[in-house]
Amino acid sequence: MNPGDVKVMIVDDSNTIRRSAEIFLVQSGYQVVLAEDGFDALAKIADHRPHVIFCDIMMPRLDGYQxxxxIxxxxxxxxxxxIMLxxxxxLFDRARGRMVGSDQYLTKPFTKDSLLQSVAAFTAQAT
Incomplete structure (x- = not known):
C-alpha cells in the first residue's frame, strides 16, 4: 500500500499529541484524520474509513478502551x-487493551519511528 493511499486516525484529547503525530505521518505521505475524543472518533470513522487508528486510553467522556x-x-x-496510546x-493496561480488541500498544511519548513502524506493519498486512 502506498503511504498516500493510507488514512491514519489519531484519537487523543491532547492537541500536542495529535499535532505531533499528524506532522510525523504527513511528512511520510500518509493522510491523517484527527479526533479529540472517542465520540469525535466514532463520528468520523464512518466518513473517513481510516486504515489504522491510534487511540489514547485516558480521555474524557469515552475512554480509549470503550x-x-x-469500533x-x-x-x-x-x-x-x-493501536492504544x-x-x-x-501490564494491566496492555491486557485490558487486548481484551477490548486492540492490536498493539504504544507508550507515550512515542517516537516518529515507532509511530511509522506501527502504521507500516499494519498497512503491509492489509495488502
Missing part, C-alpha cells in the same frame, strides 16, 4: 487495526 470496544463491535470496522506502560 472507544476501541465500540471492534462494528462489523464494518472490526478488522481496522486499533498510553503514558502508562503497565
Amino acid at each position: 472507544t476501541c470496544a465500540l 471492534k463491535k462494528n462489523p464494518r470496522f472490526r478488522n481496522t487495526p486499533v 498510553s503514558s502508562k506502560d503497565g
